[in-house]
Amino acid sequence: MRIDVVTLFPDFMRQCAAVGVVGRAQQRELLQVETWNPRDFATDNYRTVDGRTCGGGPGMVMLIEPLRAALKAVREAAPEPVHVIYLSPQGARLTQDRVVSLAKMPRIALLCGRYEGVDERLLAHEVDEELSIGDYVLSGGELGAAVVIDAVGRLQDGALNDAQSAQQDSFSDGLLDCPHYTKPVHDALGDVPAVLLSGDHAAIRRWRLKQSLGRTWLRRPDLLARRNLDAESAVLLEEFRRDYLR
Numbered sequence: 001m002r003i004d005v006v007t008l009f010p011d012f013m014r015q016c017a018a019v020g021v022v023g024r025a026q027q028r029e030l031l032q033v034e035t036w037n038p039r040d041f042a043t044d045n046y047r048t049v050d051g052r053t054c055g056g057g058p059g060m061v062m063l064i065e066p067l068r069a070a071l072k073a074v075r076e077a078a079p080e081p082v083h084v085i086y087l088s089p090q091g092a093r094l095t096q097d098r099v100v101s102l103a104k105m106p107r108i109a110l111l112c113g114r115y116e117g118v119d120e121r122l123l124a125h126e127v128d129e130e131l132s133i134g135d136y137v138l139s140g141g142e143l144g145a146a147v148v149i150d151a152v153g154r155l156q157d158g159a160l161n162d163a164q165s166a167q168q169d170s171f172s173d174g175l176l177d178c179p180h181y182t183k184p185v186h187d188a189l190g191d192v193p194a195v196l197l198s199g200d201h202a203a204i205r206r207w208r209l210k211q212s213l214g215r216t217w218l219r220r221p222d223l224l225a226r227r228n229l230d231a232e233s234a235v236l237l238e239e240f241r242r243d244y245l246r
């Protein structure tokens, strides 16, 4: 998968994509992240990328031309069609379901705004989708782009090793993660739950699913409401509830 990022801070974006699982995915050529700086497409001597806000008011707006030229270069850089995403609080909230669908695309481009934002005409004509990583305002779209790159990059086939992908697949579809433990088995803070030391992998799987269901019930009941539980999950959740309310 190829991800092109249009950003005034290309070094920052390249560093975000160079570490950890995503960096390894790039090394394994499972993912390619390229950056494009609108300043390189500005036509004046001062490499201007912003203009005063029409109608008055504080701050500047990103100019159409440098962004249009940058996106043209993005499209021409590879043959596959590009799905262009703009990060902003006005976008649809990013969810894991959307991440899974984006991860299947051959190419996406992430347009990162700064200042007060981007001229609406550029958005109307060049952007396919607006996405928000949450209901808060950031100084730029880059952190949103970094979130998309990480969430999508780690899902590329071969990016996660077996243990990670097994954990990822087990109950992550719509449930909160279960608790995790490592050595020491006994600590002043408490002991590792015995089932995890039992070697009984069926019991361990059930325990983890029960914990995921219980945590989701306690912390994010909205996620649970959306999910149809299979028979095993319904029983385990009932057990968790009974234990909890005892």
Ligand SMILES: NC(=O)c1ccc(N[C@@H]2CC[C@@H](O)C2)nc1
Pocket: 087, 088, 089, 112, 113, 114, 115, 116, 117, 118, 131, 132, 133, 134, 135, 136, 137, 138, 139, 140, 141, 144
């Ligand atoms: N919640 C979010 O995903 C988000 C995205 C972008 C952003 N800020 C940029 C700066 C100017 C405009 O391009 C939008 N803030 C919040």
